[in-house]
Amino acid sequence: MSERLIFLTNDDGFGARGLERMIEVMRPFGHIVVVAPETTQSGMAHAITMSNPLFLREVRNEPGLEVYACSGTPVDCVKMALDHLLPDRKLDLICSGINHGSNAAINVLYSGTMGAAIEGSFYDVPSIGFSLSDHSLDADFEAAGEVVYQIVNGILEAKTNFPEVQLAPLCLNVNIPIGRPEDLKGIRVCRQCRGYWREEFFIRKNPAGRDYYWLTGEFQNHEPDATDTDEWALAHNYVSVVPIQVDLTNHTQVTSLGKILDK
């Protein structure tokens, strides 16, 4: 079997500890190419850079590992890797993360980590975003690293072990609760919890006397009692795995709105 080729990215920037931990965990699985943002791109969602050019530079090149920094967004990094650096190479896996902070529930829509994972899945490659429910720069990634290993191994071996399971397309949103490895109760495949953020703006005056505003939100869980959601899994010390698709059509409303709008 030829060596596997694995692409990694994130939204916290090429030097983030979560990405370092993922690189360590992934190296035994194959040749690793990383294109990650130069700077933090948290909250950049599925954004692409249209009005400005992008820059790319190599920051590390050693046997089995190439790391590049890109001036753009996480989705730009994926496009740069798959359409420019590796256009004729068959990839085995794309992973994004390990993010510093949860991307469960509606966070999937705001997350640069998941923007990159979703974009990766558009290239017919299994794609997984990993996030740890801890925003701090010095978060403990030990348990998260073990989860990455276990899930990546499960997906890479699934073709052999579960040939009947349809794995293409595949995009997973994996979230890991805070804790030591022994605190984790297991892995739950589940659905995206319903709920939205409401913002309280932190308002101060800058040196020129002008107001500035900082987003400080609170997530409102609309179904705190449902036991099949990612938020429930995390709150109960399970790793949550939500398989992702990108058809945003509300199919029920296609029929009902036809009455009002079709002309």
Add this chain to the structure above:
Amino acid sequence: MSERLIFLTNDDGFGARGLERMIEVMRPFGHIVVVAPETTQSGMAHAITMSNPLFLREVRNEPGLEVYACSGTPVDCVKMALDHLLPDRKLDLICSGINHGSNAAINVLYSGTMGAAIEGSFYDVPSIGFSLSDHSLDADFEAAGEVVYQIVNGILEAKTNFPEVQLAPLCLNVNIPIGRPEDLKGIRVCRQCRGYWREEFFIRKNPAGRDYYWLTGEFQNHEPDATDTDEWALAHNYVSVVPIQVDLTNHTQVTSLGKILDK
């Protein structure tokens, strides 16, 4: 009946012609509040500004119309309007656009116009993104303006005319083909077409001799023969209307992946 309150935004910036056209069309419907980006935010998707503060300034205040410019993304503009400027006011409608360029098919995911419309729908207010399939700054918005009027009127009157239709939540992705009003064949409520972008990077050297890269993509339609998609409608001179939902869960895979990953 008290006067309606309507919020408008876009991703092309507060001075864009598409927004100007939408303001004109919407004024007869009620009191208009606009919070739109200071600068172009095309391709900003559902991005929010986390690492920097936001600034807001009033640029226009006259009877029936207030316009503010915000330094952030389209989604920031929505949050600034609904959680800061108008927190205790009941809105009747949120509209985003009229965008310069199509947001049909997978573009819904990259679009700042649709990011804002989707965010608006999180506040239990009917929310509509309008886009014209013409990127040019001097695009002809006459037909688009008529479409905005017709759809807004249809939605605002629907509570009375079609009380049996479930309209909450409501988020619509409306795309309008290029052409004069008489060229449009009608309105089709349809579904998001499948397909992805592939990029060819435009590569040049900057004055310092360093390569820079510009995204130049091509949309690959994965179902060119389907007649119930937004791409089909636009290609056949219909206005496309796709109702939007934000549960990204691939529900079929929740069951099948459990076998592989649940532990």
